[in-house]
Amino acid sequence: EAQVTQNPRYLITVTGKKLTVTCSQNMNHEYMSWYRQDPGLGLRQIYYSMNVEVTDKGDVPEGYKVSRKEKRNFPLILESPSPNQTSLYFCASNDRQEHYNEQFFGPGTRLTVL
Amino acid sequence: AQSVAQPEDQVNVAEGNPLTVKCTYSVSGNPYLFWYVQYPNRGLQFLLKYITGDNLVKGSYGFEAEFNKSQTSFHLKKPSALVSDSALYFCAVKDYGQNFVFGPGTRLSVLP
Numbered sequence: 325e326a327q328v329t330q331n332p333r334y335l336i337t338v339t340g341k342k343l344t345v346t347c348s349q350n351m352n353h354e355y356m357s358w359y360r361q362d363p364g365l366g367l368r369q370i371y372y373s374m375n376v377e378v379t380d381k382g383d384v385p386e387g388y389k390v391s392r393k394e395k396r397n398f399p400l401i402l403e404s405p406s407p408n409q410t411s412l413y414f415c416a417s418n419d420r421q422e423h424y425n426e427q428f429f430g431p432g433t434r435l436t437v438l
Numbered sequence: 439a440q441s442v443a444q445p446e447d448q449v450n451v452a453e454g455n456p457l458t459v460k461c462t463y464s465v466s467g468n469p470y471l472f473w474y475v476q477y478p479n480r481g482l483q484f485l486l487k488y489i490t491g492d493n494l495v496k497g498s499y500g501f502e503a504e505f506n507k508s509q510t511s512f513h514l515k516k517p518s519a520l521v522s523d524s525a526l527y528f529c530a531v532k533d534y535g536q537n538f539v540f541g542p543g544t545r546l547s548v549l550p
Contacts, residue, residue: 328481357538364447366528366542367482382537414481424470424489427538429481 326351328430330415336436337405345400345433347415354420356398357382357427358390360411367414373398374420405437440465442531442541450547451519459514459544461529471512472530472538473503482528488512499523519548 328349337343349356357372359382369382373392387409389401398417402409412434416427441464451457463469470489474482486497493505503514512529529541 359540364542366442366444367540369537369539372537416482424487424532426472426484426487427482428484429474431481432479 326428328415328417328428330413330430330433332433333431334434336438338438339406340404343402343405343435345402345413345415345435347398347400347430348396349398349415349417349428350396351417351419351428352395353417353428354395356392356415356417358388358398358400359414359416360384360409361414361432362411370400370413405435407437409435410437411435440531440533440537440539442529442539444527444529444541444544446544447542448545448547450549453521453548453550454518457514457516457519457523457546457548459527459529459546461512461514461541462510463512463529463531464510465531465533467533469512470532471503471505472532473497473501473512473514474528474530474540476526476528476543478525485514485527519546521548521550524548 331346358370359367368384371390373379415430418425418427443462472487473485476482488495488505496502526543528543530538532538
C-alpha cells in the first residue's frame, strides 16, 4: 500500500529535550515536506526537500532541522524544543516528475512541549 | 508570493442541501489549485485539483470545484451534502515550483 508513515503519532516532552520525528514514504517520491498545523493558520511549511541531500527552508523553519540521506526518509529534528513548537506536524511527499502532482500526507504527529 | 484565503471559518449546511466552500488565491503565473479534506485524527486526503482546461473539476466523493480566473477563485461544491462530509477542508495553491501554500481551512458541518 502506498503510504507516508510518521512516528511517533503522539509525543509529550519537556523544553530543551532533543527529539526526532521520523517520516518515511514508499512511493519513490523525490519531493518531501514538513508542515505544522495550528488552529486558524492552516498548514505552514517548515522545510522541504527536492531530493537526497537537497533541503531548503519553508515559511517557518526556526527551531527545526531536517536531513535527507535516503530518498524514502525525511526526519524532522527539534534540537531544543520550546512550548511554541507544540503543534500537529505532517509529513508529505509527491512525485516531482509532474510539477502539478498532489501531495500525499502522513497521519500526523501531535507534539506537546511542556 | 502565493497566498490562499478561505473567507469562512465554518460552513453549516443541512443534509441533502448543496454546499459551497469558498477559496480565493493569489499567485504569479498559472496556478495549480488543490482541495484537501481532513477528518478528525487523520492526515489530509486529496480531493481534486485544477491544472488546466475545463473550469469545472470533478473529484472524489462527489465533490467538484469551479475555477474562475477573473475572480481568482476555486470554490468547492457538492450538489447534495452528507453528514459524513463533515470535516476540515483546505484549499492549496502551487505555482510552477514545488511549494504548496495552504489556506487556513474551513470547517464544514452537515446537520442531519
